[in-house]
Every structure is written in C-alpha cells, then in structure tokens.
Amino acid sequence: MMAGVGGGNDFQWCFSQVKGAIDEDVAEADIISTVEFNYSGELLATGDKGGRVVIFQREQESKNRLLSRGEYNVYSTFQSHEPEFDYLKSLEIEEKINKIRWLPQQNAAHFLLSANDKTIKLWKISERDKRAEGYNLKDEDGRLRDPFRITTLRVPVLMPMDLMVEASPRRIFANAHTYHINSISVNSDYETYLSADDLRINLWHLEITDRSFNIVDIKPANMEELTEVITAAECHPHQCNVFVYSSSKGTIRLCDMRAAALCDRHSKFFEEPEDPSSRSFFSEIISSISDVKFSHSGRYMMTRDYLSVKVWDLNMENRPVETYQVHEYLRSKLCSLYENDCIFDKFECCWNGSDSAIMTGSYNNFFRMFDRNTRRDITLEASRENSKPRAMLKPRKVCTGGKRKKDEISVDSLDFNKKILHTAWHPKENVIAVAATNNLYIFQDKIN
Amino acid sequence: MVAKGQKRKLRREDEGGGSARESQLQSVLDISMDKFHRDQALVEPCLLRSVLINNTLRQVQSEVRAQVESLSAAKIPAKLKPEPDFTQLSPPAEHHAPLSSPNAENTEDDFMAWTSEEDFSLSSAISAILKDLDAVIDAGQGPCASQRAPLSSVENLTPCPLRTERTSDMASSIKTELMCPGCPQDVALDKLLLDIDPSVFEPELNLLQGFSVTADDLVKYLPSLSKSPSASSSSSLVSRGQATWEIQEIEHVMDILMRTYPQS
Numbered sequence: 001m002m003a004g005v006g007g008g009n010d011f012q013w014c015f016s017q018v019k020g021a022i023d024e025d026v027a028e029a030d031i032i033s034t035v036e037f038n039y040s041g042e043l044l045a046t047g048d049k050g051g052r053v054v055i056f057q058r059e060q061e062s063k064n065r066l067l068s069r070g071e072y073n074v075y076s077t078f079q080s081h082e083p084e085f086d087y088l089k090s091l092e093i094e095e096k097i098n099k100i101r102w103l104p105q106q107n108a109a110h111f112l113l114s115a116n117d118k119t120i121k122l123w124k125i126s127e128r129d130k131r132a133e134g135y136n137l138k139d140e141d142g143r144l145r146d147p148f149r150i151t152t153l154r155v156p157v158l159m160p161m162d163l164m165v166e167a168s169p170r171r172i173f174a175n176a177h178t179y180h181i182n183s184i185s186v187n188s189d190y191e192t193y194l195s196a197d198d199l200r201i202n203l204w205h206l207e208i209t210d211r212s213f214n215i216v217d218i219k220p221a222n223m224e225e226l227t228e229v230i231t232a233a234e235c236h237p238h239q240c241n242v243f244v245y246s247s248s249k250g251t252i253r254l255c256d257m258r259a260a261a262l263c264d265r266h267s268k269f270f271e272e273p274e275d276p277s278s279r280s281f282f283s284e285i286i287s288s289i290s291d292v293k294f295s296h297s298g299r300y301m302m303t304r305d306y307l308s309v310k311v312w313d314l315n316m317e318n319r320p321v322e323t324y325q326v327h328e329y330l331r332s333k334l335c336s337l338y339e340n341d342c343i344f345d346k347f348e349c350c351w352n353g354s355d356s357a358i359m360t361g362s363y364n365n366f367f368r369m370f371d372r373n374t375r376r377d378i379t380l381e382a383s384r385e386n387s388k389p390r391a392m393l394k395p396r397k398v399c400t401g402g403k404r405k406k407d408e409i410s411v412d413s414l415d416f417n418k419k420i421l422h423t424a425w426h427p428k429e430n431v432i433a434v435a436a437t438n439n440l441y442i443f444q445d446k447i448n
Numbered sequence: 449m450v451a452k453g454q455k456r457k458l459r460r461e462d463e464g465g466g467s468a469r470e471s472q473l474q475s476v477l478d479i480s481m482d483k484f485h486r487d488q489a490l491v492e493p494c495l496l497r498s499v500l501i502n503n504t505l506r507q508v509q510s511e512v513r514a515q516v517e518s519l520s521a522a523k524i525p526a527k528l529k530p531e532p533d534f535t536q537l538s539p540p541a542e543h544h545a546p547l548s549s550p551n552a553e554n555t556e557d558d559f560m561a562w563t564s565e566e567d568f569s570l571s572s573a574i575s576a577i578l579k580d581l582d583a584v585i586d587a588g589q590g591p592c593a594s595q596r597a598p599l600s601s602v603e604n605l606t607p608c609p610l611r612t613e614r615t616s617d618m619a620s621s622i623k624t625e626l627m628c629p630g631c632p633q634d635v636a637l638d639k640l641l642l643d644i645d646p647s648v649f650e651p652e653l654n655l656l657q658g659f660s661v662t663a664d665d666l667v668k669y670l671p672s673l674s675k676s677p678s679a680s681s682s683s684s685l686v687s688r689g690q691a692t693w694e695i696q697e698i699e700h701v702m703d704i705l706m707r708t709y710p711q712s
Contacts, residue, residue, distance in 0.1 A: 091491055180495070229496050281511075284503055
C-alpha cells in the first residue's frame with residue numbers, strides 16, 4: 001500500500017499539466033464530458049461533446065526528472081460517435097460521449113466502452129511498432145508483383161517502425177435504449193456490463209451485440225404518472241450479481257440479479273429521511289442523485305446530490321454514514337440556481353485508490369476533496385493562473401457572509417459557467433484529472 | 449443543522465405573515481411554468497429535467513391548495529361542517545387528470561352578458577384564460593372536446609358585494625360550493641366570478657407584491673401538467689378527472705385573484 005495515501009490537507013497538490021485550448025472562446029464540441037483512468041492508471045481517457053475520445057498515456061518515469069512523476073501525453077485520438085438522426089422520431093441523436101469505462105487489460109491491447117445517448121461501442125486500442133517486409137506477392141508499396149518474375153521464395157521479416165496506435169470499433173451495442181443513456185458499468189466477471197437510461201437498465205454480454213437483457217424497468221404504464229427516473233447505475237466491484245441504481249428522488253436501490261430476471265424489486269433501499277426543517281420547493285431537485293460510485297473495497301458506496309456527497313455503508317439502509325457539504329453556501333441561492341438551470345447540473349464524484357479520500361467538483365472551477373479519516377477538507381481551483389509547472393495549489397475559500405478576507409471569494413462573485421462536473425483519481429497514486437470545460441488539468445501531490 | 453433564518457421564517461408563516469414564502473411561491477411558479485413551456489416546445493426534452501420541473505409544479509399547486517384550504521377553514525362558521533372533500537374532489541398529485549376545461553363558449557357568452565354592464569380588466573382576463581386554455585386543450589384533444597360539461601346560465605345567480613374580507617369570502621364561497629357534492633362543479637366558477645364586486649377594481653391592478661397581471665400572464669400561470677414529458681402519450685378524458693381538474697383550475701385562478709386584492 002502506498003504510504004500515506006490520502007487527501008485533504010495532508011498532501012500538497014501541485015499543478016502538473018493542462019491539456020486543451022487556451023482561447024476564451026470555447027467550442028461546444030471541445031467541452032469534456034467524461035474522464036476516466038484505466039485500471040493501472042497508465043492511461044487516461046477523455047470524451048467530449050464532439051464525440052471524440054482522447055487517450056493520454058503516462059510516460060515512463062525518467063531518472064532525470066526526479067521532481068515529478070511521468071507526464072501524460074496524447075496516445076490516441078479517435079472519433080467514437082457521430083451525430084445521428086432518428087428518422088422515425090425526427091430526432092437528432094447527439095454525438096456527445098456520456099461515459100467511458102475501461103475494461104481490465106487482458107493482452108497487449110486496451111479496450112474501452114464509450115457511450116453516447118443511445119449507442120455503446122467497444123473500442124480496441126492497439127499498438128503497432130513492427131511491420132512485415134519482404135512479401136513474395138507484393139512490393140513494399142503494395143503493388144502486386146508479376147508472378148512470372150518471382151524466382152525465389154523468401155520469408156517476410158518483421159522490421160521496426162514508428163509506433164502507431166490504432167483504435168478500431170470491435171462491437172457496437174445499439175437500439176436498446178429508448179431514453180438517454182446516463183451510465184455504463186463493467187461487471188466484475190469481465191464478461192458482462194450494464195447500461196442505464198432514464199427508465200431502464202440493460203445487461204449486455206461483451207461478445208453479443210444483437211440482444212441485451214432488461215433487468216430494471218421503471219417506466220409506468222401511463223407516462224403521466226412518471227415522477228421518478230434513474231440517474232446513475234453501477235456494478236459492484238466484486239460481487240458480479242449485485243448492482244445499484246440511483247434515482248431523481250434521492251434514493252438508491254441495490255439489486256441482486258440472482259433473485260429474479262427482472263430486478264424491479266430491490267434487495268436494499270437506501271434513503272435518508274428528510275429534515276423537515278430544511279424542506280423547500282427545491283428539496284426534491286437537490287436530493288436528485290447525480291452520481292453513484294462503489295468504493296474499491298466494495299463495502300461502501302458514495303452518492304452525489306446537488307449540495308453534498310454522502311458515503312453509505314451497504315449494510316445500513318436508513319442513512320449514510322458520512323455526509324460532506326460541498327457548497328452549502330448555495331442553499332440560500334437555490335431559487336436563482338433553479339432559474340438559471342444550474343440546479344440541474346450533474347456533478348460526479350470519485351474515490352482515491354485506498355478509499356480514504358473522496359473528490360468532487362463545484363463552480364468557479366473549484367473542486368473539493370474530503371479526507372474521510374481526518375475529516376479535513378480542501379477547496380482547490382483549476383485555473384490557468386495556477387499553472388506554472390509544479391506550482392503548489394493554494395487552498396481556496398468562499399466567503400459566506402460578513403467581511404471578506406483577502407484571498408477569499410464571495411458567493412456572488414462565483415462564476416457559475418465554470419463548473420467542474422468530471423473528475424478522476426488515479427487508482428494507485430495521488431494523481432488527479434480534473435475537467436474544466438474544455439481543459440483537462442492534471443495535478444499530483446508533491447514528492448518529498 | 450437548521451439555519452437561523454429558516455426557523456424564523458416558519459414562525460412568521462404561523463403568524464400569518466408569510467409574504468416571503470408567498471413571494472417565493474410566486475417565483476417558483478413563474479420559473480417553473482416558463483421552463484415547462486420551453487421544454488414543451490422542444491422536440492425531445494430531457495426526461496429528468498421534465499420530471500423534476502413537473503414535480504415542483506405539483507408541489508406549488510398543493511401548496512396553493514393548502515393555502516386556500518387554510519384560509520377558508522379559518523373563516524367558515526362552525527355550522528358549515530368542514531368535510532374533507534378536498535381529497536375527494538381533487539385527486540392526489542400522482543393521478544394527474546388530463547386537461548379539460550369547462551365549455552368555454554358558454555362561459556364566454558355569460559361573461560360577455562355580465563361584463564357588458566361593467567367593464568373591468570379581471571373578468572376579461574379570466575375569459576381570456578378560459579378561451580386560451582380551451583384553444584390549447586382543443587389542439588391536444590380534438591375528439592374529446594365535446595365531452596365538456598356545460599355551464600349553467602349566469603343569469604340565475606346574483607352577484608354579492610365584497611367587503612374588506614373579500615379574500616376569505618371568496619374562499620368560503622368556493623369552499624361552500626365544493627362541499628356540496630351534488631352541486632355541479634361548473635357552477636363554482638360562475639359563483640366565484642359573481643362574488644367579485646366590480647366596484648373594487650381599479651383600472652390598473654396594483655398588487656401587493658407589485659406584479660401586474662395581464663391575461664397572457666394568467667394563461668401562463670395555469671399549469672397544464674397533464675402534458676406528459678414523453679412524446680408518445682395519448683390521454684383520454686375521464687369525466688371525473690375533468691371535474692377535478694376544473695376544481696384545480698378554479699383554485700388556481702382564485703389564488704391569482706386573491707393576489708389582486710390588497711390584504712388589509
């Protein structure tokens with residue numbers, strides 16, 4: 001186990017890299033919509049609104065640069081999804097990548113699943129650094145040789161060539177979702193995965209594209225009676241029969257696929273009773289869960305709603321074991337945030353490798369980390385101003401009232417257009433990736 | 449942990465002051481209706497967003513209903529037994545009745561007959577609401593339009609003058625109406641309107657919170673919640689649902705009207 005893996009104030013986060021354009025004018029297609037490290041942390045994938053996937057690879061640590069770990073450089077870029085048109089419904093299907101999930105590596109190639117609103121694709125990313133030369137029937141440039149001129153037989157030899165990284169779609173899982181896909185999750189059996197939309201969850205086999213099993217269906221017979229939708233779903237990291245899904249009413253249901261083919265009846269139901277004194281018109285909206293993530297251990301799960309992050313013990317359904325306030329100062333601004341639609345923003349959350357710390361994003365390009373052991377928290381900012389190499393990030397503070405101290409920012413000065421919805425934590429080290437609109441920031445802890 | 453301000457706010461509501469709560473109610477209603485209508489215009493609105501906005505609108509609606517109830521309950525004399533008819537007549541929020549409206553043509557005629565004597569903006573606003581609502585409903589449910597219940601003639605009902613406690617009078621008249629199961633629901637609307645004393649109306653409505661009501665605004669405020677978020681729903685008229693929706697509409701219109709009166 002890495003010594004002292006944790007978050008919060010125990011570590012000093014430093015700027016490492018930033019990827020993306022510097023222009024103030026952000027192209028819509030460049031907005032990053034998902035970020036995900038692979039299982040080893042060697043690869044970091046991002047998806048954007050333009051349907052592209054960019055994969056960064058960590059360079060090997062060199063002995064010369066002792067002060068920082070390997071940097072992430074572009075490894076592969078490809079167009080995963082294209083905009084489509086549903087002719088039957090006269091609807092355009094956005095190419096925006098909603099989620100990327102890596103498969104565990106089983107050979108030299110890397111595999112990932114990428115999903116837009118309607119279709120999931122399995123991509124194979126493989127390297128080619130050798131080329132066969134000395135074919136008998138064709139020239140080096142590919143032209144067929146005149147058979148009458150061939151007098152001897154030779155065995156082609158493999159010659160080194162410049163590294164080429166190829167991405168090819170190996171499977172396309174389509175036509176299984178009427179509503180918009182919000183989650184995909186690879187099962188621990190490495191054979192199946194689930195995909196969830198607003199009303200249904202389907203189970204797929206990675207090898208089979210022409211059918212999937214519907215395991216959850218909450219669509220009412222009369223759509224006018226619809227009051228709750230599915231917001232996120234995830235497979236348990238170790239128990240391949242268990243998965244959870246969250247709802248717009250702040251509830252989480254844990255289901256066991258062994259119980260029945262259709263998992264409409266949950267095995268466990270997680271909901272925190274509402275505090276009647278804080279009830280408002282917006283109580284339901286802010287309770288809507290935007291992300292759910294199991295801990296690496298599989299013992300806990302974390303949910304993100306609009307104002308807080310909650311850690312749940314899977315053995316206790318009636319309330320979370322820990323609650324962390326992300327930006328409680330926004331509670332008095334909910335009406336304005338409802339008006340400008342910010343209240344519908346879907347923030348994600350993530351665990352660190354040892355489950356001792358959690359991270360989530362906020363506004364003004366702020367992101368928050370909570371150390372579960374020390375209960376300390378820190379607010380940091382992803383901005384170009386703090387992007388000198390290995391510059392240490394200064395903790396930020398939002399002034400909630402009274403006299404604003406130097407270096408504090410008042411709630412009214414926050415930029416609600418700069419939102420950090422997607423963050424990822426390296427599975428083994430203290431390296432984090434933070435997506436700020438069209439830029440990807442990579443931060444590392446300072447090596448002593 | 450409860451913020452200080454929250455507790456004080458609750459106490460203020462108990463004392464009947466609740467203007468902050470009301471103004472928030474109004475804001476939420478305005479914003480929600482605006483979003484609802486914008487989303488309806490989209491080919492494929494986001495389902496999560498639609499559901500959350502619809503639920504918020506339902507919450508606002510039940511809050512309005514609760515306010516109406518509490519106002520009328522406070523003013524009704526003891527002999528007029530307050531039955532819990534609200535639950536019978538207005539369905540729970542989940543079973544949302546499809547849109548329907550009283551026969552707007554009759555209403556309009558009656559209105560015109562009545563207002564030909566006195567010309568004031570509110571009655572014309574209300575008739576505009578009903579006309580527009582009817583147009584909306586007709587657009588959505590063509591074959592069902594003929595099933596609307598006819599309104600009885602306004603000529604049979606006599607208007608009564610309103611005094612300073614007009615808000616509660618109106619509320620009580622509505623409540624009385626609603627508590628007679630045998631009364632046709634359509635009469636309630638007429639009674640509501642006839643209870644209004646035209647002399648108290650100014651040419652310009654000057655409201656407590658300073659927001660002015662135009663016919664267009666009032667049309668906006670009426671929730672048409674039965675429009676499902678999904679594109680592929682077909683609604684069918686149920687006469688009971690129709691009646692209950694009318695009650696909801698009445699309450700809502702009444703609330704708008706209540707706001708036109710300076711509360712003394």
